[in-house]
Amino acid sequence: MTGRDVPVIRLSQAPISQITQAQPTYSPTDAGLSIFRSRGYNDVRLRRGDVIEVTIFDTGEEGLFSSANSKTLNLGRFTVDSSGNVTLPFVGKQRVLDSSPEALQSRIVAGLKGSAVNPQAVVTVVDRPGNGFTVGGLVRSPGRFALSARKERVVDAIAMAGGASAAPGSTTVTLTRGQQKASAPLERVLKEDPQNVYLLPDDQLFLEDSAPSFTAMGAFKSTGEFKFEPGRLTLAQAIGRAGGLIDDRADASQVYVLRSQTTYSPVITSGGKLLPTTSAVSVKPVIYRADLKDVSNLALMQQFKMMNGDMIFAGNSGLVDFGKLFTIYQKVPPTAAAPLPSAPGQ
Numbered sequence: 001m002t003g004r005d006v007p008v009i010r011l012s013q014a015p016i017s018q019i020t021q022a023q024p025t026y027s028p029t030d031a032g033l034s035i036f037r038s039r040g041y042n043d044v045r046l047r048r049g050d051v052i053e054v055t056i057f058d059t060g061e062e063g064l065f066s067s068a069n070s071k072t073l074n075l076g077r078f079t080v081d082s083s084g085n086v087t088l089p090f091v092g093k094q095r096v097l098d099s100s101p102e103a104l105q106s107r108i109v110a111g112l113k114g115s116a117v118n119p120q121a122v123v124t125v126v127d128r129p130g131n132g133f134t135v136g137g138l139v140r141s142p143g144r145f146a147l148s149a150r151k152e153r154v155v156d157a158i159a160m161a162g163g164a165s166a167a168p169g170s171t172t173v174t175l176t177r178g179q180q181k182a183s184a185p186l187e188r189v190l191k192e193d194p195q196n197v198y199l200l201p202d203d204q205l206f207l208e209d210s211a212p213s214f215t216a217m218g219a220f221k222s223t224g225e226f227k228f229e230p231g232r233l234t235l236a237q238a239i240g241r242a243g244g245l246i247d248d249r250a251d252a253s254q255v256y257v258l259r260s261q262t263t264y265s266p267v268i269t270s271g272g273k274l275l276p277t278t279s280a281v282s283v284k285p286v287i288y289r290a291d292l293k294d295v296s297n298l299a300l301m302q303q304f305k306m307m308n309g310d311m312i313f314a315g316n317s318g319l320v321d322f323g324k325l326f327t328i329y330q331k332v333p334p335t336a337a338a339p340l341p342s343a344p345g346q
Contacts, residue, residue, distance in 0.1 A: 008256075008287045011300045019304045032184035033154065033175050033195045040151030040198035041131065046096045046104070050080045051127035054088060056112065057120040077126060090115065101125060133199050135161035137207035138171060153196045154189055157205055169229045170211035176204040185210065212308030216242035219250030219314040228306060235290065235304040238312055245292070245314055252292035254315030259307060261286050 011019070046052070054075040078086045084097025091111030096104055101123040112119035128146050136142040140162030150156070154173060158164055164171050168187040175182055177200065186207065189195040199205075211227040221243030228238075235257060239245070245252060261284045288304070291297050 006285045006287055008289055011288055011290045011297050011304065012294065014288060014300075016303070019300060030184075031182070032188060032192075033173070033182050033197050034192075035180070035182050036175060036177055036197045038198045038200055040153075041147045041200050043131075044100050044125075045098045046080055046084075046101070046125070047128065047130045048080050048082055048084060048097065049128075049130045050125055051077055051129075052080070052086065052096075052101065052104075053077045053124045053126050054108065055122045055124075056090075056108065056116075057122075058112075058116040058118060131201045133157060133201065133203040133205065135205045135207075137205075138165045138209060139163065139207055140165055147199060147201060152199050154199065154205065155196050157199055158186075158207070164207055166207075166209055166211070167229050169231065170209060170227070172208050172210035174206045174208070176206070177202075212306075214238055214306050214308075214310040214312060217311060217313050219246045219316055220244070220312075221246055230308065231305060233306040234302050235306060235312070236298070236301040238306050238310075239301070242312065249316055250314045251317040253294075255290040255292055256313045256315070257288040257290070257304070257306075258311040258313060259286050259288070260284070260309060 054077075056073050056075060058071055075089050078088060080086055080096055084095060085093050086096050087093045088108065091108050094104065094107060104123045105121045108121040108123070109119050112121070129144075132144045132146045133152075134142075134144045135157050139158060142161055145152075145157065145160050152160070154175065158173075164186055168190055169185070171186040172183050173186050173189055175197070184195050212230050213225050213227045214233075215225050216223050216238070220239070223242065226238070226241050228241075233241075239255070245255075290301060290304075
C-alpha cells in the first residue's frame with residue numbers, strides 16, 4: 001500500500017475477473033433514451049406547409065369529363081398555406097388545417113356535385129416538411145428528414161442520414177425533444193429495444209464522439225492521450241500504441257496502470273430486500289504493476305482490458321537516474337576558493 005492507501009497490485013496477483021472485465025460505459029440505472037415514451041407518430045391531420053396531390057374521377061357518361069378521352073384528372077399539387085387553407089380548381093378555397101385527407105376528399109366530391117355525375121376524389125399527402133426530424137453530428141449525410149407512416153425510430157433515422165461515421169462503441173446518441181434531452185451509447189441503442197424509441201415531429205438527433213481514452217506517461221517512446229474503442233484494447237496493445245518502452249531509459253519491471261475503478265453494486269435495504277433498479281456507485285483508485293521482465297506478465301497483459309481514463313506509466317531505470325545526477329554534477333561550474341585569512345598585523 002502507498003502512503004495514501006492506494007493499493008499497488010502486481011498483475012500476477014490481481015483477480016482474473018478484474019483483469020478481463022470491461023468497465024460499463026453507463027450506469028445500469030441510467031434510463032437513457034427510454035425516457036421518451038411514444039408509440040410513434042401517426043397523426044394524419046393536415047398541417048401548415050403540407051403538400052397534397054389531388055386526383056378526381058367521374059364515372060358518368062354526361063359528367064365533367066364526358067368530352068375527354070380520360071375519366072381521370074390530376075389537379076396537381078397544392079400546399080397548405082399559413083392560414084391552413086388550400087385553393088383547388090372547381091371547388092375553390094378549402095379550410096384543411098387539422099382535417100384528414102379523407103375529410104377533404106368528401107368535401108371535394110360534394111363541391112363537384114352538379115358538374116359531375118358520379119365524382120370521386122383521392123387526396124395524397126406527398127410531403128410533410130413540418131413533421132420532420134433532424135439528424136446531425138457524426139453521420140455521413142446530416143439533414144432534415146420527414147416522418148412517414150412507417151413510424152421511424154432512432155436507428156431508422158441514423159440509417160436515413162447515411163449511418164454513423166464512427167464505431168457504435170465510441171458514439172453517443174443524444175435526442176432532444178422540446179425541453180427534454182437524453183443520451184445513450186449507440187451500441188446500447190442497437191442492443192436494447194427500449195432505447196430505440198419512436199421519433200416525433202421536430203425531434204433532434206445528434207451523434208458525437210465519445211471514444212474513451214488513456215494516457216501514456218514516463219519512459220514510453222510516444223506519450224500523450226490515445227483514444228480507443230471500449231472493451232477492445234488490452235494493456236499489451238496500449239503499450240504498443242505508445243510505441244513501447246525506451247530501451248536505454250525504461251525499467252521494464254516498473255510499468256504501472258493507474259485507474260479510478262468505478263463499481264456499481266446493488267442496493268439492499270435494511271430489511272434485506274434487493275432494489276433491482278437502484279445501484280450504489282463508488283470510485284476506488286487502484287494501481288496495477290506489470291513486470292515486463294516476467295514472461296507470465298506478458299500473457300496477462302493480453303487479457304487486461306483498458307478502461308476510460310486509465311494512465312500507463314513506465315518508470316526510469318536506476319542507471320538512468322544515476323546518469324542524470326552524474327550529468328548534473330559534471331555541469332556544476334567550479335567555484336573559487338575562499339581567500340586565506342590575513343595574519344594579524346598584516
